[in-house]
Amino acid sequence: MTNQGITAARPREITLRFLAEPTDVNFGGKVHGGAVMKWIDQAGYACAVGWSGYYCVTVYIGGISFYKPVFIGQVVEVKATVVHTGTSSMHIAVDVAATDPRTGARKRTTRCLIVFVAVDGAGDTVPVPTWTPETEEDQRFEQYAIHMASLRKEQEAELLAMDSLPLR
Numbered sequence: 001m002t003n004q005g006i007t008a009a010r011p012r013e014i015t016l017r018f019l020a021e022p023t024d025v026n027f028g029g030k031v032h033g034g035a036v037m038k039w040i041d042q043a044g045y046a047c048a049v050g051w052s053g054y055y056c057v058t059v060y061i062g063g064i065s066f067y068k069p070v071f072i073g074q075v076v077e078v079k080a081t082v083v084h085t086g087t088s089s090m091h092i093a094v095d096v097a098a099t100d101p102r103t104g105a106r107k108r109t110t111r112c113l114i115v116f117v118a119v120d121g122a123g124d125t126v127p128v129p130t131w132t133p134e135t136e137e138d139q140r141f142e143q144y145a146i147h148m149a150s151l152r153k154e155q156e157a158e159l160l161a162m163d164s165l166p167l168r
C-alpha cells in the first residue's frame with residue numbers, strides 16, 4: 001500500500017503549547033489528570049498522523065507518571081516523539097512540562113508512552129514508514145518501547161487467564 005503519495009519529510013516530533021485554563025481544574029484547584037491525559041492523546045495523535053500520513057487510533061497508553069501538578073495559568077508544553085515503529089503501529093513518548101510565566105520556572109510534570117495504529121478509510125490497518133534510531137538516546141528509547149511491548153503481552157496473557165469479572 002502506498003502512503004497517499006506523501007513525499008515531504010515526515011516530522012518525528014511535535015510540541016503543543018497552550019495555557020492551562022480554569023476549565024481544566026480539579027477539586028483541589030490544580031489541573032485534573034484527565035485533562036493531562038487528553039493533551040497527551042492529542043499530541044500523540046498529531047505526531048502519529050504527521051509521521052504516517054494517515055488517520056490514527058490510540059491502542060495503548062501506558063507507563064504514565066504524574067511527577068508534579070500543573071496549575072491554572074501555567075504555560076503547558078506537550079512534546080510527542082516517535083520512538084519506535086512496527087508494521088502499522090507507532091510508539092510515541094510524550095513529555096509534559098509546565099512553566100510559570102511570571103518567573104519562567106519550568107518543570108517536567110508527566111511522561112508516558114502511547115501507541116497509535118494507522119488505519120485507512122475502512123478502518124483497516126496500514127503500514128507506516130519505518131523510523132530508524134540515529135543516536136544512542138534514540139536506541140535507548142526504542143529498546144524501552146520494545147521492552148514495554150513484551151511486558152504488555154505478558155500482562156495481557158495473565159489477564160486473559162483469569163476468569164472474567166461478573167457484571168452485576
Ligand SMILES: CC(C)(COP(=O)(O)OP(=O)(O)OC[C@H]1O[C@@H](n2cnc3c(N)ncnc32)[C@H](O)[C@@H]1OP(=O)(O)O)[C@@H](O)C(=O)NCCC(=O)NCCS
Nearest residue numbers: 056057058059060085086087088089115117119123124125
Ligand atoms: C487499531 C485496530 C483497528 C487494530 O486492529 P487489530 O485487529 O488489533 O490489528 P492487529 O492485531 O494487526 O494490530 C495492529 C497493530 O496494533 C498493535 N496493537 C493492537 N492492540 C494493541 C495494544 N493494546 N497495545 C499495543 N499495541 C497494540 C499490534 O501490535 C499491531 O502492531 P504492528 O502492526 O506494528 O505489528 C483495532 O485494535 C481497533 O480498532 N482498536 C480500537 C481503537 C480505538 O477505538 N481507540 C480509541 C479511540 S481512538
